[in-house]
Amino acid sequence: MDAREEQQVRWRRRPGWSRPDFWRAPIGPIYVATLVLSVGKGAWYACWAMFYLRSIGLSPAQFGFGITAAGVVGMVAGMPFGYLADRVGPREVLFGLTLVRGLAILSLALVDGFWAVMLVTCVVVMVERAAPGIRIAVISGLTSGPDRLKALSNTHVMKESGAVVGSLIGGVILFFDTQPAYLVMVLLCGGTNLAFALLLLRVPHVESLRERRVTRKVLVLRDRPFLVLTALSGVLALNWGVYDSGLPIWLTTHTHAPPWTMGALMVFNGIVIVLLLNRFTQAAATVPSASRLAVVSGVVLALSCAVYATTDGGTGVVVIALLFAGAAVHTVGELFVLGSGYGLSVGMTKEDAHGEYQGMYGLGEGTAMMLAPGLLTALLSGWGVAGWLLLGALFLVAGAGLLFTGRWSVREQQRGAEPAGPPADVKAAA
Template identity: 30%
Template structure:
């Protein structure tokens, strides 16, 4: 695919005085997009079941179809970001997300819901791949610092979006749900408008050889599988933890909300400091090892909270959340470093799209897997999950070294 020329001719790598302002704009773009994500992730299922009145099974099936569709779309959008210019593709992705989210308000049956959910899910999943070349351009001498700041504000945006959605869920009326939907659409629209404040980037020149180079990079694909499989931990606090607390422990239900606040606070305060030390693929491999072992400890603490004794359970679960969040920080920093640094510069978007496949699959199978093991198997299931995450961490340093040798 040939690159489309721009009337402007921005410089690709030179750092200028305006770069700091453009970095701040990029942070704002990610923040408002994350707010939209947080609203939809928190209120989306309830909106379609309680306001649109679709059966729960249809809603679950529709979101699963959308998740599978978005996996393939992410790779394609990442490739387009490389070949057509990342800023333009990023703006189109956000505009698509805004339009699809607003269309939720007019969706009243299953197949229109599936179509709109596919567009909305693809926009959310493809955003990291679409913005990847922009982050690389404005990362400066320490790109990991910019990526850490972006992750911090992304998590903050998701949390604020969840609070906005919580108001709608608490009211539990169609008006409240529709308001949440339109606020989410407005967040995506604002993020799209902000991208216009970033200068257009020249498309990356296509090199001779296969077009889909990321799909032929076996070491990168292996790391995608390892990091993505470890990503099932992202569903621990949203799926396994609440069910475990209610069914197996004596801790008060309010601890679920407290755990989210603890997790968010640690992520917001700790992501940048942790990421400063993960500034190479080798250190990222070590961080994945630490993350896997940390998850094992966290799973053990949560498993030990089963049984009587509310204060005993509160203490162990709270400590488990803190330890788990430290592992999340290691995993997030390592995954971002690997996904960028081991990607071919001329195909950064495509590589990030491929990397997103692993996380997308983990996000799809994570809830079912965690419910089956942690809730169905009980204490033993927690140790199986923790052991599997630790094993993935142990395999990661060797996989990183292999990828670096074939870089």
């Protein structure tokens, strides 16, 4: 191998983001936009509870009611907006939704009163739930085959990278814990949403059903395997609630781990996802392989629950070591969930219906995230070790169910691809 060939090999081995063609591709602006948006979202989710309670002045009861109501609104918004995206164009719908969300967040610096704040929050959460599925529809419309899965994985890596930076910014804002600091958070998050919308204008247009003069009814509601996929994937999505609400409650009520442990676990999780997600996604290139990964994800997540359960009443270095061991297993399970989720949700989607299918898929995850705080509080704070074991059993059942769901979908696709019999007149002539 000469020097030139060696240089080409080294070039191919470099991470995608370090090569100019990564950013110049048609979906390159989506990578940039996602990275920018996630910085603002990372800061937002690090601070939003304290912002509502301390800066706006809501009571804990008002905050809980408002967030629950916003979650219900957001939960049902994905599929209708996804269908609209298929009809008029996913890029245009995503642009409009993100623009609205940015303006809604900025308005939080001006609105006053519980009902006004709740209305704005419902708009913010509605777009938050609907936008990811439509973004997948944009990417799916610009890619095909293995490139599609790789692009989705790269986008998630950008999301995680930006969220880590945003969380650090949110930590600084929480350190100051003043109204001007929370105003900076609002301006940052609103501004990154507007920047995302503007960057979308550089993304090529995806042809819509209207432009192709295709008229059809909603398809996903008649696709039974995909509906089951949505429900079972929602169960696996509870693993994200473990970090958001389950572990913080567990650390507080059942262990004597120091307060900084939760932050360290989240940073560890984010870094590992960024480094390894592309490798796991490549293993889910087909529906059968993705469904097998789903089984593994259920097993690994159940194992992480068992490890977390061993920290009950733990103190000192031992409990910290066990928590990091559980987090390491949990993160591997999350990687399998992400890889299998992309492989199944995209592989089981009809080619001209990415918007509505991804909107429906998001319904499962949105429902899980809405129910997670209450469910995990009851399981982990109330039931203790038994709660962890029950949660692990749910993961096992959901992962195993997705194996059969993937096979069911393949059979349905093969049945739909079978050629029809000869026309009636041909049969009569025969």
